[in-house]
Amino acid sequence: MSPQLTLQTPLQxxxxxxxxxxxxxxxxxxIDNKGANTFSLIIWQxxxxxxxxxxxxxxxxxxxxxxxxxxxxxxxxxxxxxDLPHSTPPFxxxxxxxxxxxxxIEPEEDLRGQHxxxxxxxxxxxxxxxxxPTIGKGRELEALVAAYCPLPEExxxxxxxxxxxxxxxxxxxxxxxxxxVEQLIPNDLPSWLWWNGSLDEDPDLLNKVAIPVRRLIIxxxxxxxxxxxDLLQGSIKNGxxxxxxNWLRLRTxxxxxxxxxxxxxxxxxxxxxxxxxxxxxxxxxxxxxLFAAWIADRLEWKLEKDIYKEGNIINAKFTRLDRSxxxxxxxxxxxxxxxxxxxxxxxxxxxxxPKDDPKKSVCIILASESGECMRLEAGGMxxxxxxxEVVPIQKNSAEMDVARLLSTSRxxxxxxxxxxxxxxxxxxxxxxxxx
Amino acid sequence: xxxxxxxxxxxGLRQERVVTPQCLVIFGxxxxxxxxxxxxxxxxxxxxxxxxxxxxxxxxxxxxWNDEEFRRKMSSALKETVKxxxxxxxxxxxxxxxxxxxxxxxxxxxxxxxxxxxIDRLKATxxxxxxxxxxxxxxxxxxxQSLAAxxxxxxPKRNRVVIEKPFGRDYGSAQTLNQLVQNCALESQIFRIDxxxxxxxxxxxxxxxxxxxxxxxxxxxxxxxxxxxxxxETVGVEDRAGYYESAGALRDMVQNHLTQxxxxxxxxxxxxxxxxxxxxxxxKVLQAAxxxxxxxxxxxxVRGQYxxxxxxSQPILGYREEPGVNPNSxxxxxxxxxxxxxxxxxxxxxxxxxxxxxxxxxxxxxALTFREAPVHLFDAAGGTPTSNQLILRIQPDEGAxxxxxxxxxxxxxxxxxxxxxxxxxxxxxxxxxxxxVRLLADAMLGDPTLFTRSDEVEAAWRLYTPLLELIEDSPxxxxxxxxxxxxxxxxxxxxxxxxxxxxxxxx
Numbered sequence: 001m002s003p004q005l006t007l008q009t010p011l012q013x014x015x016x017x018x019x020x021x022x023x024x025x026x027x028x029x030x031i032d033n034k035g036a037n038t039f040s041l042i043i044w045q046x047x048x049x050x051x052x053x054x055x056x057x058x059x060x061x062x063x064x065x066x067x068x069x070x071x072x073x074x075x076x077x078x079x080x081x082x083d084l085p086h087s088t089p090p091f092x093x094x095x096x097x098x099x100x101x102x103x104x105i106e107p108e109e110d111l112r113g114q115h116x117x118x119x120x121x122x123x124x125x126x127x128x129x130x131x132x133p134t135i136g137k138g139r140e141l142e143a144l145v146a147a148y149c150p151l152p153e154e155x156x157x158x159x160x161x162x163x164x165x166x167x168x169x170x171x172x173x174x175x176x177x178x179x180x181v182e183q184l185i186p187n188d189l190p191s192w193l194w195w196n197g198s199l200d201e202d203p204d205l206l207n208k209v210a211i212p213v214r215r216l217i218i219x220x221x222x223x224x225x226x227x228x229x230d231l232l233q234g235s236i237k238n239g240x241x242x243x244x245x246n247w248l249r250l251r252t253x254x255x256x257x258x259x260x261x262x263x264x265x266x267x268x269x270x271x272x273x274x275x276x277x278x279x280x281x282x283x284x285x286x287x288x289x290l291f292a293a294w295i296a297d298r299l300e301w302k303l304e305k306d307i308y309k310e311g312n313i314i315n316a317k318f319t320r321l322d323r324s325x326x327x328x329x330x331x332x333x334x335x336x337x338x339x340x341x342x343x344x345x346x347x348x349x350x351x352x353x354p355k356d357d358p359k360k361s362v363c364i365i366l367a368s369e370s371g372e373c374m375r376l377e378a379g380g381m382x383x384x385x386x387x388x389e390v391v392p393i394q395k396n397s398a399e400m401d402v403a404r405l406l407s408t409s410r411x412x413x414x415x416x417x418x419x420x421x422x423x424x425x426x427x428x429x430x431x432x433x434x435x
Numbered sequence: 436x437x438x439x440x441x442x443x444x445x446x447g448l449r450q451e452r453v454v455t456p457q458c459l460v461i462f463g464x465x466x467x468x469x470x471x472x473x474x475x476x477x478x479x480x481x482x483x484x485x486x487x488x489x490x491x492x493x494x495x496x497x498x499x500w501n502d503e504e505f506r507r508k509m510s511s512a513l514k515e516t517v518k519x520x521x522x523x524x525x526x527x528x529x530x531x532x533x534x535x536x537x538x539x540x541x542x543x544x545x546x547x548x549x550x551x552x553x554i555d556r557l558k559a560t561x562x563x564x565x566x567x568x569x570x571x572x573x574x575x576x577x578x579x580q581s582l583a584a585x586x587x588x589x590x591p592k593r594n595r596v597v598i599e600k601p602f603g604r605d606y607g608s609a610q611t612l613n614q615l616v617q618n619c620a621l622e623s624q625i626f627r628i629d630x631x632x633x634x635x636x637x638x639x640x641x642x643x644x645x646x647x648x649x650x651x652x653x654x655x656x657x658x659x660x661x662x663x664x665x666x667x668e669t670v671g672v673e674d675r676a677g678y679y680e681s682a683g684a685l686r687d688m689v690q691n692h693l694t695q696x697x698x699x700x701x702x703x704x705x706x707x708x709x710x711x712x713x714x715x716x717x718x719k720v721l722q723a724a725x726x727x728x729x730x731x732x733x734x735x736x737v738r739g740q741y742x743x744x745x746x747x748s749q750p751i752l753g754y755r756e757e758p759g760v761n762p763n764s765x766x767x768x769x770x771x772x773x774x775x776x777x778x779x780x781x782x783x784x785x786x787x788x789x790x791x792x793x794x795x796x797x798x799x800x801x802a803l804t805f806r807e808a809p810v811h812l813f814d815a816a817g818g819t820p821t822s823n824q825l826i827l828r829i830q831p832d833e834g835a836x837x838x839x840x841x842x843x844x845x846x847x848x849x850x851x852x853x854x855x856x857x858x859x860x861x862x863x864x865x866x867x868x869x870x871x872v873r874l875l876a877d878a879m880l881g882d883p884t885l886f887t888r889s890d891e892v893e894a895a896w897r898l899y900t901p902l903l904e905l906i907e908d909s910p911x912x913x914x915x916x917x918x919x920x921x922x923x924x925x926x927x928x929x930x931x932x933x934x935x936x937x938x939x940x941x942x
Contacts, residue, residue: 262862263864
């Protein structure tokens with residue numbers, strides 16, 4: 001796997017010399033080529049589980065920092081070996097805590113930042129800066145620098161289009177290097193920060209590197225749910241351009257649900273909704289809450305304060321514009337082979353019951369597979385008019401999601417997300433442990 | 436409760452591309468097209484938030500207006516739209532500017548360049564400029580030359596020029612114009628607009644063909660017996676007599692709109708959905724197209740002209756009685772013709788195309804008729820089974836329908852045709868954008884997919900050259916047949932198909 005071709009072997013240089021080295025690299029070797037007029041991307045790339053799997057000898061490969069199959073399978077094996085619940089997502093923090101050392105070994109190679117997924121490299125980023133923290137303390141900062149170009153089949157030509165900078169060391173040394181990072185960001189191009197890790201880790205570092213002018217990419221499926229939602233809504237409120245991969249993965253659900261109501265003769269159904277049930281994979285409720293919040297926001301429902309948890313099921317109530325009540329339930333379901341993305345929605349059921357004509361009740365079911373369809377059909381739903389759609393579950397790697405985002409968006413916060421995030425955070429914040 | 440016009444769950448889901456900082460310069464800003472199509476389309480883009488804040492529109496024409504006057508004229512021309520969204524119009528119109536320009540006076544163009552620099556600084560448009568030539572076709576070459584001389588086309592990445600139809604009057608003039616324009620700018624900077632390609636339903640032909648596995652295997656000579664492409668108008672020449680007298684239906688509709696529909700219907704699947712792949716395939720199919728009888732081209736075409744019609748209470752003028760039309764005019768307001776596409780896919784399949792003014796119904800469609808079932812096992816209600824037809828409705832009532840035979844209810848085994856329908860209105864419930872909305876955005880984004888490349892234009896003109904030469908040199912061989920206004924054209928047009936034992940579809 002060599003999706004990105006560097007023009008020369010990455011050169012290890014003292015961190016303080018990076019700016020001058022890069023300047024020299026472009027002026028001496030690439031005369032008349034100022035690089036791609038695209039964007040710069042800073043990636044926080046901890047890859048803790050991969051590092052641990054490699055350093056404990058569970059897998060025998062260089063550290064690349066991507067979500068490849070070998071890592072996912074090795075992490076799933078850890079779940080089995082350590083009797084973790086089968087529905088534990090492979091990149092869950094409990095997996096990290098469970099990896100026990102067979103032997104402590106020094107990784108053969110740490111190639112983080114040098115092997116960028118081709119879906120990203122084909123967008124010709126002008127500068128990729130990877131912050132690669134290492135496990136353990138006391139590791140001094142190292143800097144690697146190279147010019148690169150995408151392979152011709154990815155649309156690359158002969159000209160070099162960008163450069164990669166890798167800063168590797170322990171978290172403290174990386175924090176100390178942030179002033180160097182700031183010097184490396186081209187002023188005239190959009191800059192993005194992809195926090196490719198849990199939102200629980202190092203809020204201080206995240207705050208420092210996610211400055212407001214930078215377009216932030218996060219994944220609210222990674223981290224403690226309330227903290228993730230608070231961070232999401234807080235960043236949006238502060239004017240930061242935020243792009244949440246967990247929200248982006250909801251795209252097919254939003255699109256399919258909207259598609260159901262595109263025919264004008266179905267619009268009336270939306271005015272008579274009385275139940276919204278969402279099933280999610282595993283325990284993380286963030287995506288389910290964001291989806292419910294989006295529906296509520298679009299239909300102008302008001303959240304009632306009566307929110308409670310019954311076991312691990314979240315129950316809430318909304319009030320429609322006509323003051324009727326809509327009951328909402330978010331149900332986590334255990335699954336045998338969970339997705340790499342925690343808490344993905346696997347089913348949605350809406351029930352519409354016109355007050356004046358209950359015979360015209362309609363049940364709308366969106367599900368990721370036929371088993372889930374059948375589950376949601378149970379309980380007499382078939383006595384109503386049924387509208388059903390199957391929604392393909394998102395299996396893209398984070399790298400592909402980020403590439404899609406970089407290629408299709410200008411990076412500003414989606415207004416839909418900006419409306420849904422505070423409502424989702426409010427729902428989670430209001431939950432009483434039991435009723 | 437009132438039915439909402441918009442699906443509330445649909446709002447904000449479309450991922451429309453936002454135009455980069457841009458200055459759009461419209462030459463011919465005092466003309467009809469500007470206030471009827473261009474400014475409304477730009478205002479629509481503005482309302483859809485697809486224009487950046489770094490945006491300016493500069494109207495240019497010979498009239499000595501200023502910014503305020505231009506804004507006032509546009510506001511009054513669009514008064515109904517402005518009334519619906521006054522706040523948005525106020526914001527939008529602050530981006531409208533005006534500069535008096537006579538394209539034949541080089542000093543005017545130099546002044547314009549200075550004004551553009553000022554506006555660049557004022558609106559931070561970064562030198563991204565799209566020049567829209569909504570002027571008489573005779574000024575296209577001069578306009579491009581003046582722009583190039585003033586250095587306004589020198590940056591191929593930032594400067595583009597959009598050219599309205601008609602692009603040339605025949606093959607030779609199109610070639611000359613292409614050469615002149617290409618001397619001023621790179622082909623990648625030239626956007627020849629055909630607003631039919633901006634229509635959702637025309638683009639849908641591509642999606643229907645290439646996003647579905649069921650159509651492509653039967654989209655060929657083995658299954659399709661003939662293709663009819665129709666673009667019918669109920670209106671007459673209206674206030675365009677000056678232009679129409681020198682153009683006629685062949686130049687006004689066939690060479691561009693109908694030929695583009697033919698190309699999209701008949702093209703091979705492109706390897707990728709990128710501008711060049713699509714335009715390569717369109718150009719190839721046009722290069723393979725020919726009149727059904729090249730040696731005797733008059734046998735492949737029928738021309739007509741509407742005569743008076745209507746009734747006593749609502750009489751309709753004939754073409755020759757219309758204001759501005761020569762009372763002895765021999766300009767055609769109707770054309771029907773038969774073409775072939777000489778390639779593996781379409782060899783032997785006739786393509787019939789027709790267009791006309793003052794026809795019975797306003798409609799544009801592509802109708803593909805499939806071959807008959809090889810054996811007729813059942814009695815058909817109509818005597819013989821109706822051939823399957825796929826009809827792609829471009830406008831109005833945008834959508835598609837498929838006609839096929841089913842068992843007629845009852846104890847026998849008689850068959851009768853039924854229709855399976857898809858309607859944009861019923862499925863999506865929202866009107867599509869005007870073609871200009873899409874095309875203006877694409878031009879400013881530098882996406883040429885839906886614009887016509889030089890070789891396509893030339894191939895289209897070459898296709899009709901034998902007819903144009905006949906009209907020019909021996910018009911008696913291609914006579915004008917009169918037809919009553921608000922009918923389906925002259926009887927001779929029916930005869931064109933009758934020779935092949937076919938009938939025109941009555942939409």
